[in-house]
Amino acid sequence: MKSRKLRSGLLALCAFGAISIIDNASAQSFQTRGSNDASLPVLHRAGAAGPTNVAALLSARFCTDCSAQTTTQSNQLRIAGSHSSLIVTVDGASAKFEDEAVHNLAHSLAKPVADKMSDAALEQAGRTFIAAKLADVIVLGPGEELVLVRTDYRIEGQQNLSTGEVTRSVAANRIVFGRTIHGVPVVGNGSTVALTFLNNGSLESFRYDWPKYQATASQNLVDSNEILSRVQTVIGVRTHVIPNFAVTTPARLDASHPVALTSETSLQKLECGYYDPGTRSGKSVAIVQPGCTYRVVWESANGMRQGYAGAVPAGGHFEADSTWMEAGILGESNLSF
């Protein structure tokens, strides 16, 4: 996996000042936009074209063998054929397409890991595909940009148990795009487009969550120390291990420079922006508030590990959201900025 720092950096720079988890190019890019205000608007996810219309559009284009239409337990619209399937969420803003016939070719097209598609080739293939095939659902509003988030690879391995020989290969190549709004990234599973290509360039699957956003009233943002304190508080509650020291903003934060939250847990990744969990999370998302996604790892002295993921609000006063666990833990009434 290769992850760009863009999503982790932009809001961190403007809102949290001291935190230095941003590459210089991104910092310069943001500063030139002149948006150094320590506030961000709350976004409302606006209705898309509706699941039926989106399903009709996409199935005609990708799912030509699809005919059987069902509704899933989570009220998603599912259309399936002999070898492909399409799922559209109830708000019409998210969809997932998978072609099993293409998937079944992946192993026969596998290549040595060293020959996997490069980031640049994947980005080019992804942007070309979106422009040609998804332009009417991946629509950019004013000030919005489609940005590269990460590349991933499906790796296969096998071991001959007679000889012990192990071989590895790459079977599929995946790229994930995200969205920035006036330079500020949307973090979480919302505003993402993931495309998976086999080594011959054929599309195995795509999934996206791409709503329209409408900006409303702004929230003042807290600083980096407060963000880290919130993550520490949340992890204490979630793990049932109460922190016994105050966390402070480090000079650098990434997997190689984690921030200790308790004696056995550390923050390894923090991405700040508009936090949108996306409707694929199974939750109804109406408002998108400033927030920071986190990845925290617990590791015991004997090497047992556990990952904790989530997001904390970044606003001094944030709106109540019954679907946002961390907002409930932190409780707005205890915060004032």
Add this chain to the structure above:
Amino acid sequence: MTRRNNAPCKSASARLLVMNGALVAIALTFLFALFGSTHAQSMHVGVRCQDSFQDSWAPDIDIYPACSDFISQISSTDTVDFYFNLENAAPAFESGNANEACNSCGGTDSVDFFFMITHGTIANNNANYAGYAMWNDNSIAWTPTMRFGDSGKDLKVFATFSCDTFKTSDGLFWNRWQTVFDGGLKIGVGGHDLLYVDNSTTAVTDFAANMQSGQSIGESWLESVWDANNDNHPSVANTGANSSQCWSRQGATLSSVQTMSTLRDSQIGYVCWSGWNGD
């Protein structure tokens, strides 16, 4: 620390069910399918999850909603025999232990499909051991004590949302899992590195729904767990007599895994695996 006062093996009729964070003793004698199934024969499913650990020997994980939602989804096509936590549970994983094939004990080989969420690990003093955290203080069920698939209902699928246990990057996967697969286990899914718990249950509900739609068990796991969190490291592993058969068997579905031939001991010539975010 929250202590769970349950005794999973006390009664054959009482089942420990954890729904919405509360422990409820309930009889789950019959859970029939609500909707049409894509697989001909309903599988017997066992579920065991643990969210807190005795004397806080391991940190809490907020996973009971995920386990409940997995049950809600899979029970629309398959029969959930039990939903237990992991108190006093290590014997239920041990080859040769009577609990292993005991349905009322939550034994792995007492069902066709076993699903579990708890902490996972590789032993820091012996990399040939992968293990799963039990509730009891420092109790870990280690893979070399396991042999799935040759007693009771002959477990076919072992699915665990746990970190690290399916690690392959060090070349020692087979050292850790040989005894488990030697019994005839057909498909295992888990994490080859970190898996993240969060406030969403979609990873495991989509896993169940994808399988029910006819997608292979392995692909269902890889896609649903990655999709829920792109930093997850999902993995699927299985065996075959030879390389070609190994990859063919990795495409097993809920339907085909029930009729696919069982490979044990010397019948196994290859182990193969796939994973996102490395292997």
